[in-house]
Amino acid sequence: MKERDFIMHVNHRPPITIVRGQGSELWDDTGRRYLDMVQGWAVNGLGHAPEVVHRVLCEQSRQLLTASPAFNTEVQRKAARAVADATRMDRVFFATSGAEANEGAIKLARKYGALHRDGAYEIITLRNGFHGRTLTTMAASGKAGWQRLFPPQPEGFVHAEPNDFATVVAAVNERTVAVLLELVQGEAGVVPLSNGFVQEVARLCRERGLLLMIDEIQTGSGRTGSFVASERYGIAPDVVTLGKGLGAGIAVSALVSTERVSCFEPGEQGGTFAGAALACAVVSEVVSILSDPEFLRQVSERGDYLKRRLQGLGLGDARGLGLLLALQVEGDAELVAQRALEKGLLLNAPNKQTLRFMPALNIAFEEIDEAVSLLERAL
Numbered sequence: 001m002k003e004r005d006f007i008m009h010v011n012h013r014p015p016i017t018i019v020r021g022q023g024s025e026l027w028d029d030t031g032r033r034y035l036d037m038v039q040g041w042a043v044n045g046l047g048h049a050p051e052v053v054h055r056v057l058c059e060q061s062r063q064l065l066t067a068s069p070a071f072n073t074e075v076q077r078k079a080a081r082a083v084a085d086a087t088r089m090d091r092v093f094f095a096t097s098g099a100e101a102n103e104g105a106i107k108l109a110r111k112y113g114a115l116h117r118d119g120a121y122e123i124i125t126l127r128n129g130f131h132g133r134t135l136t137t138m139a140a141s142g143k144a145g146w147q148r149l150f151p152p153q154p155e156g157f158v159h160a161e162p163n164d165f166a167t168v169v170a171a172v173n174e175r176t177v178a179v180l181l182e183l184v185q186g187e188a189g190v191v192p193l194s195n196g197f198v199q200e201v202a203r204l205c206r207e208r209g210l211l212l213m214i215d216e217i218q219t220g221s222g223r224t225g226s227f228v229a230s231e232r233y234g235i236a237p238d239v240v241t242l243g244k245g246l247g248a249g250i251a252v253s254a255l256v257s258t259e260r261v262s263c264f265e266p267g268e269q270g271g272t273f274a275g276a277a278l279a280c281a282v283v284s285e286v287v288s289i290l291s292d293p294e295f296l297r298q299v300s301e302r303g304d305y306l307k308r309r310l311q312g313l314g315l316g317d318a319r320g321l322g323l324l325l326a327l328q329v330e331g332d333a334e335l336v337a338q339r340a341l342e343k344g345l346l347l348n349a350p351n352k353q354t355l356r357f358m359p360a361l362n363i364a365f366e367e368i369d370e371a372v373s374l375l376e377r378a379l
């Protein structure tokens with residue numbers, strides 16, 4: 001008899017049950033091994049069950065789990081400094097999910113608009129962009145079909161076309177306060193914005209006094225070979241959001257801004273677990289590893305190698321930055337992902353033609369080779 005399922009059915013899951021992970025490997029309840037190119041959805045930058053996170057969790061859980069956001073803690077100060085240094089920004093608000101960090105960014109922009117821009121509140125986002133699954137971040141996202149879900153939808157977002165600067169210019173009016181975008185549109189299928197487009201948007205923001213807000217939830221925390229992808233594009237945003245890889249597997253996110261834009265007053269932003277000691281202890285340690293130039297150089301090296309190997313399959317274009325990569329396939333990418341799973345390789349297909357690769361940032365070259373040969377067999 002089939003076991004009763006108590007979990008809400010919110011996505012299609014393959015019929016395997018994961019019990020354990022180590023580095024780039026996962027095992028299911030039958031003892032079968034998988035090579036993991038999903039890594040918690042670009043979350044486990046240091047792979048599964050990294051020793052450093054285990055150690056910090058043990059040490060910090062003996063000291064203090066949380067003191068409530070109403071009190072100062074040394075661990076939160078230290079984590080905020082680490083994130084501010086790594087992003088070259090000034091102020092940090094810790095939250096628990098990416099959507100919550102983006103929701104905070106949207107609130108911050110509206111507050112800034114109320115204070116400095118005559119009540120401007122509109123935020124320009126991009127078609128196919130993804131910013132989260134709260135009502136407001138769904139409205140900010142440009143995912144096809146989402147505008148019809150769960151009405152009524154929060155207002156205040158205007159969608160422009162990625163890599164089409166004229167549509168951004170056309171979207172600006174006296175109500176506009178900010179532009180919010182991903183530099184590589186992850187959920188859209190790993191679509192990098194062109195450098196020229198990003199430079200033009202950055203210049204427009206400067207000239208018109210708009211806030212430049214970059215959603216680095218997927219591209220940040222070392223994923224593209226620099227701590228934030230903004231660095232690779234040579235831009236200096238006013239607001240950055242981090243999540244996914246920030247805690248190397250622990251649920252934590254951050255809203256980061258410059259001093260000038262940090263305009264919340266007490267009572268306007270918060271959360272019970274905001275800046276909790278356990279998560280902050282992990283963030284300090286993880287960010288110091290993920291922002292190390294030698295570590296980041298190795299991410300780029302591994303990214304280049306994987307991209308070359310994927311390109312070498314002769315199927316189609318491999319695209320992306322660092323270790324956020326995609327391969328365009330002919331035929332059904334979802335079917336390929338399913339076949340790959342049967343061969344022992346975990347892959348994600350963000351759409352019908354695309355396979356996405358978001359492995360551990362410290363994946364071994366031999367593991368990349370193994371993944372590519374498993375993929376070849378699946379194809």
Ligand SMILES: *Cc1c(COP(=O)(O)O)cnc(C)c1O
Pocket residue numbers: 096097098099100102130131132133182186187215216217218219243244
């Ligand atoms: C995953 C993701 C989010 C949402 O993060 P959650 O932790 O799922 O709320 C937002 N923006 C981008 C670019 C993401 O990849």
